[in-house]
Every structure is written in C-alpha cells, then in structure tokens.
Amino acid sequence: MSPTDLTVLPVGQLMTRDPVTCSPDTPIQSAAELMADHQISSICVVDPDGFRGLVTVRDMNAKVIAHGVDPAGPVSAVMTVDRTTLPPSALGLDVLHMMMERRIGHVPIVDAGRLVGIVTQTDLTRFQALSSADLVRRVVEASDVPAMARVTAEIPTLLAQLVGTGTRHEVITRLITDIADTVTRCLLKRAEDELGAPPVPYLWLACGSQGRQEQTGVSDQDNCLILSDDVTDADMPYFAKLAQIVSDGLHACGYVYCPGDMMATNTRWCQPLRVWRGYFDGWIAKPSPEAQMLASVMFDLRPIGGDEDLFADLQADTLAKAARNSIFVAHMTANSLKHAPPLGVFNRLPRGPLDMKHNGVVPVVDLGRLYALQGQVLPVNTRARIEAAIATGALSKTGGADLLDAYDLIATTRLRHQARQIRVGQGPDNDLLPATLSGFERSHLRDAFVVVKTMQSAIGSGKGALG
Structure with missing residues (x-):
C-alpha cells in the first residue's frame, strides 16, 4: 500500500475541520464576502438544527450573476439543499467516487445531522501531493531559511497522513528523519556559501532520535562536529560560525535547541578527531554517571554531512574497546x-x-x-x-x-x-x-x-x- 493511498484513509482523517459556515438567512453578498476573505470556493449553511446546505462559487456564478438573483437576498435562495454528504467513517475512495459520479468538487462530512468537516478537490490534491519526497524537494529548492521552515511546518500533517494509511512506525520515522537530514545538509551548504570553503575537512553528525532515524512529531536537535586533526586554533572561529548558522537554521525549522546543549555550537562538541578519541577512551576507562550518559548519547551518532572518513574508524574502535571493558559494560547495563x-x-x-x-x-x-x-x-x-x-x-x-x-x-x-x-x-x-x-x-x-x-x-x- 502506498504511504499516500487516500483511497483507504478514513474521511475523518482527510477532511478540513471547522469549515467556514453561515446561517440560511445570511445575505448572499455577505456569504460571498466570507468566501473571498477566507479564499475558499464554498461555504456550508447551518442552523441550530444542523447542516442545511452548501453554496459554491459555481452557484454564485450560475444563480446570482447569470440569472440575476438579488445579492441582498438570503443565501438559502441559492444554496444546494439536497447535497449528498458522507459520514466521518467513509473512506477517501467514497469521496472520489461521489465526486466523479455527481461531478462535484465539495463533499460535506456530516455526523448525526451535524456538520463536522468538508472534503474538497483541493484537499485531495494536497493529500496526494504531500509526501516526504515532495518535502525534501521543496526544502532543497527553498530560497531561504523561512521558506524551509514553511516546508517543515507540514511535517506533522505528513506524520498524521502516514499513520492514517497504516504505514509502519519505522518507515514513518525514517521518512521524517530524512527530511531533517536534508534540512541539515542544505544549511551546511548555505553556511559554506556564506563563510567560504572550510579550512580543513569536517563531519557533521546527529545523535539522539535523528541519529537513530527515529524522529516523530516532537524533536529537538542533537548534533556535533568532528574536525580533521589538521585544524588550528585560527580555524576554529570558522567552525563556530558554521555551527551557529546550522543550529539557528534548524531551530527556525522546528528542530529546537537541545535543552542539554548537546549541539555543535557548544565548543565541547566541536573538536578535532583526536579529542573525540580522548572523549570516548576516557568515558570507557572511567565510567562515571556523566560518562555513561554521554556515551549513551554518542553511541547513537550518525554522519549527516562532510567527510565520513573522520568517523568510520572511531566508531568501530570505540565499540571494540567498550565491549572489552567489563566494568564499562556493567555501568552501561545499569544505566539502561x-x-x-x-x-x-x-x-x-x-x-x-x-x-x-x-x-x-x-x-x-x-x-x-x-x-x-x-x-x-x-x-x-x-x-x-x-x-x-x-x-x-x-x-x-x-x-x-x-x-x-x-x-x-x-x-x-x-x-x-x-x-x-x-x-x-x-x-x-x-x-x-x-x-x-x-x-x-x-x-x-x-x-x-x-x-x-x-x-x-x-x-x-x-x-x-x-x-
């Protein structure tokens, strides 16, 4: 089943909730103004007893403009009363069939006589277009960080859509993490475009849920930088600026700053490879409570952008050393x-x-x-x-x-x-x-x-x- 297969999705997960409404005695012109103000192509007509009908732009054109119905008259004069509706339990396939059979573009969703939402052709198009691949493409094409943030703001909708279509949890979190990875790499490129080529090779890594490819709808940022051992003190300001640009961009895109400051903007986590080797060796040799916590975080590191050779040996060597140290393993067991x-x-x-x-x-x-x-x-x-x-x-x-x-x-x-x-x-x-x-x-x-x-x-x- 496709992750965006709307045919099996319950309408309750597809519809627009709280649609714009008016009462039957609302003047036609006022209803038209409401539609224009909200940039919508239909308005639902309700009264205290429930749903009464629907007025579309087509109704306005055919009955008011073409046939001269008085715009000051009640909207009930131009609404479609016998509008076929669907319950929230219907499927997207039911909406498609109804639209095709009746040649309509709006289907009110009514539960026990009460209007609870509406599905439009625009909703169907938006649903079919929204995918992780589409968001990745739009992130790459974004002209600036605010444009990227507008794309990542759609991630919760994507998550709900994927859950609704029965996509497995590990696939959902992988797709959502892929978007975060793309955002990070785009920000790294923007940083290099602004600062110039890096003075030495570097590697940006993610830890936490992004590192494990397990991001959901609630994610902060956890990251670090490994620098080539050729880096000098004079080079460090470059990487401090790069880290700040990327971290600020991630925050703007909804990946908020890590409360524990586990970020590349913290100089402790922006260091040459030799320092990182010292970190891991020290944590393994002296497994204090802080060492256990840090080792747990750092064992989830995953390269995102840069020179991956800086990490390959470090990961394998650290695992081997850690596994051989029974005291460290015991402490990690207690920590788990x-x-x-x-x-x-x-x-x-x-x-x-x-x-x-x-x-x-x-x-x-x-x-x-x-x-x-x-x-x-x-x-x-x-x-x-x-x-x-x-x-x-x-x-x-x-x-x-x-x-x-x-x-x-x-x-x-x-x-x-x-x-x-x-x-x-x-x-x-x-x-x-x-x-x-x-x-x-x-x-x-x-x-x-x-x-x-x-x-x-x-x-x-x-x-x-x-x-």
Whole structure:
C-alpha cells in the first residue's frame, strides 16, 4: 500500500475541520464576502438544527450573476439543499467516487445531522501531493531559511497522513528523519556559501532520535562536529560560525535547541578527531554517571554531512574497546535500566498519562544500544540493533522476536497518539492517557510493557544474551 493511498484513509482523517459556515438567512453578498476573505470556493449553511446546505462559487456564478438573483437576498435562495454528504467513517475512495459520479468538487462530512468537516478537490490534491519526497524537494529548492521552515511546518500533517494509511512506525520515522537530514545538509551548504570553503575537512553528525532515524512529531536537535586533526586554533572561529548558522537554521525549522546543549555550537562538541578519541577512551576507562550518559548519547551518532572518513574508524574502535571493558559494560547495563515501563502493582497501567517517550520507547532504545555494544554491531537504529543482536547471538530469537513485537506496538501507539492530536489541531506530545485507548488496546500495550520489563530484568540479572 502506498504511504499516500487516500483511497483507504478514513474521511475523518482527510477532511478540513471547522469549515467556514453561515446561517440560511445570511445575505448572499455577505456569504460571498466570507468566501473571498477566507479564499475558499464554498461555504456550508447551518442552523441550530444542523447542516442545511452548501453554496459554491459555481452557484454564485450560475444563480446570482447569470440569472440575476438579488445579492441582498438570503443565501438559502441559492444554496444546494439536497447535497449528498458522507459520514466521518467513509473512506477517501467514497469521496472520489461521489465526486466523479455527481461531478462535484465539495463533499460535506456530516455526523448525526451535524456538520463536522468538508472534503474538497483541493484537499485531495494536497493529500496526494504531500509526501516526504515532495518535502525534501521543496526544502532543497527553498530560497531561504523561512521558506524551509514553511516546508517543515507540514511535517506533522505528513506524520498524521502516514499513520492514517497504516504505514509502519519505522518507515514513518525514517521518512521524517530524512527530511531533517536534508534540512541539515542544505544549511551546511548555505553556511559554506556564506563563510567560504572550510579550512580543513569536517563531519557533521546527529545523535539522539535523528541519529537513530527515529524522529516523530516532537524533536529537538542533537548534533556535533568532528574536525580533521589538521585544524588550528585560527580555524576554529570558522567552525563556530558554521555551527551557529546550522543550529539557528534548524531551530527556525522546528528542530529546537537541545535543552542539554548537546549541539555543535557548544565548543565541547566541536573538536578535532583526536579529542573525540580522548572523549570516548576516557568515558570507557572511567565510567562515571556523566560518562555513561554521554556515551549513551554518542553511541547513537550518525554522519549527516562532510567527510565520513573522520568517523568510520572511531566508531568501530570505540565499540571494540567498550565491549572489552567489563566494568564499562556493567555501568552501561545499569544505566539502561533507569527508564522503566509505566507499570504499577501487578503490572497494571496507571490512570494518569503515560510518557510514551521516556517510559515507552526509551527503555527499548536503551536495550537496543546495550545489545549493539555487546555484539559490536554498527547500526544505530533501534529496530536494526535488535535484529542485529538476534543475528549475532547477543539476543535469543525468541526473546528478540518478543522485544521487536513489543517495541512495534509501543512505537505505533505513540505515533497514533500524536496523529490524533495533530488531526484536531493540537501540538503533538508524548503524554498518552490510557482512557483514550480501547480495553483491547490497553491490554496489549500492557503486555508490551511487561515484555520490556522482563527483558530489563534479564539484562539486570546477567541473562540478557539469553533473552
């Protein structure tokens, strides 16, 4: 199924909510002015009892202009009363068929007599045109940062659309992350165009959810710069300016500044390769709480733009050194257990909001990172790490299959929650109320959390490799 296959999408996820309306006694001219002010081609007519009809630009032309209906008269005189409507449960395919059969361009969505939305040909065209590839193209073609920001502002709509068409969670987050990667590379190019060619090779890397290719509708920026060891003190101002240009641009495009200052604008994270090697060696040799936290973040590094040779050996060498240090592995194991699934007494879900990030996906992310360390596997994506852990024997096939299923359910539930918020005009977040789920959904989500909790217990007892 295509990620933009509107034929299987429920109309409730496709329609424009809160359409412009007027009462039946509104003067025709006033209705026309409303349409012009809102730049729309139709207006819905409602009264206290519900939906009454629809007036389109075609109605205005045919009845007012062509046949001389008085513009001061009520809009009910020119509205189409017997307009066929659809319920929110209808599919996009139903809208297409109705438009083709009746040669219309507007379909009101009515639920129990009440107008809840409208679908127009423009909505269908916009839906079919909106894709991650389209957003990537428009980011590349953007003339300036504000133009790029207007494109990235459409990412929540894309997320809701992809969720609505049943696209798998790892595909959705990959597509959304691809847009962030493109934005970053375009900003790097703009920085070089402004500052001139870099004095030495460099590599811009992402960590966090962008590094793992797991971005959703809520993402800040986490990044760093690795510079060639040929860099001099005189070169550093260039990279400070480059980092500021890119970071400011990302912030303007909705990837807000990292609250923990894990950004290339922080001089600590804009250093030559030899310094980065020292960072990792120090964290592994002396695994303090800060070292564990930083190592966890940095194990998710992924090159975005620049000279990737600066990272290849560093990643492989660090994994090998870390895996050989049993004390470091023990500390990383303890660190991976800090985020627990949201289960209470008798493994019950709490009544209050579930943090689907820190208590939902993060426990699995931490487990995946630990399995990658044990198996010395290079992927940074969580699902890929679990699959690689199964392949290398760091995780049993049975335990791995259970963990993958649990992760898929948790991550999908999180995205569905964000998509529901986006569709009603809310900003997406990670706080899910269990009461918004069906009993069936709550039961399966609880089971998924129990799987994660069991895997954490196995890791904590030293049986993690057995799953």
